Amino acid sequence: MKPAMMEYYAPTRLDEATTLLAEAAENGGKVIAGGQSLIPMMNFRLVRPPVLIDLGGVAELTSMEATDSHLSLGAMVTTATITSSDLVRRNWPLLAHAATWVGHDQIRNRGTVGGSLVHADPSAEMPAVMLLADAGLEVRSATGSRTVDAADFFWGYMSTALEEDEILVRLTLEIPPPGTRWGFCEFAQRHGDFAEAGAACLLPPGGQPRVVAFGAADRPFRATETESVLLAGPAVDAEKLRRAASEDAAQAEVKDRTKVRLLGTMVQRAIAMARDQQV
C-alpha cells in the first residue's frame, strides 16, 4: 500500500522547520528523518500525517563535535555515520559498536539517531545507549528549547517526553574517563533483527558502574541491583549477577520468564566483554 496524500515541506533551516511544525502539529503533521520507521507505518496507514516536514536538508542537525568532556551529535546523524566516525569511536566506542547492531546497511544508511530516539522502540539500541550515557537531549519548538535527560525521555512503548510541536535537535554525552571498561551484548533471532533482550555496561575505574537493559520491558531501564553488585569490581560471581539481573527485571515488570533468563545472560555477557574493552 502507498501512504495517504500529504503536503510535503523541505526546510533548510531549523527555525523554518520548527515554524512549519508549530502550524502542522495540531492536525497530526510530523517531521520525517530517515523514514525507516515512519514510511512503513504510513504505507500500512497506521499513521496518516497530513503534512510531512523533511529534516534531511537541515544541515545544522548533522554536525558532530567533541570537547575534552563531551561528545555531541545532531539528531540527523545517521546510524551508519555513528558506526564509522573516528570521533565517535575514539570518544564513545560503545556507541559506535551498538550502532552496528541496528538493522542492516540500508537501514543504517538512512536511519538517524534522533529518529530512533523519538520512535522509542523498547528493543532499539540507541535509546539504551543514551540512557547508559545519561545523555542530554536538546529539543526545540518555535517558542523555545529545553534539554531533557535520557532518563526522563522514554515514557513507555513508543512514547516519549517530546511534545508534538518539538523537534529533537542534539544529543550530548559525557565522555567516559580513560580506563573505563565497556560491554554491549544483545540477542536477536537473526543479526539485524530487533533485540529480544540486550544489555550494556560502563565500568569507570573506581567509579559508579552503570548497566542498562533493553528489549524486555516497555522501555530501556537501569539495572540498579546489578550496578550495586558490580561496585565490588567486575569479577563477580555469576550466580550473584544472575540473581541481581532477575531482581532488576522484576522491578522493570518483565513478566516473560524466558526474557528474564535471557536478560540475565545478556547482562553477564556484557560484563564479561567489558573485561577486554576499554575507552
Ligand SMILES: Cc1cc2nc3c(=O)[nH]c(=O)nc-3n(C[C@H](O)[C@H](O)[C@H](O)COP(=O)(O)OP(=O)(O)OC[C@H]3O[C@@H](n4cnc5c(N)ncnc54)[C@H](O)[C@@H]3O)c2cc1C
Ligand atoms: C527492516 C528494519 C529493521 C530495523 N532494525 C532495527 C534494529 O535492529 N534496531 C533499531 O534500533 N532500529 C531498527 N530499525 C529502525 C531504524 O533504526 C529506524 O531508522 C529508526 O527507528 C527511526 O529512524 P529514522 O531516522 O528512520 O526516523 P523516521 O522513520 O523518519 O521517524 C520515526 C519517528 O520519529 C520522528 N522523528 C524523527 N526524527 C525526529 C526529530 N529529530 N525530532 C522529532 N521527531 C523526529 C518522526 O516524526 C517519526 O514519528 C529497523 C527498521 C527496519 C525497516
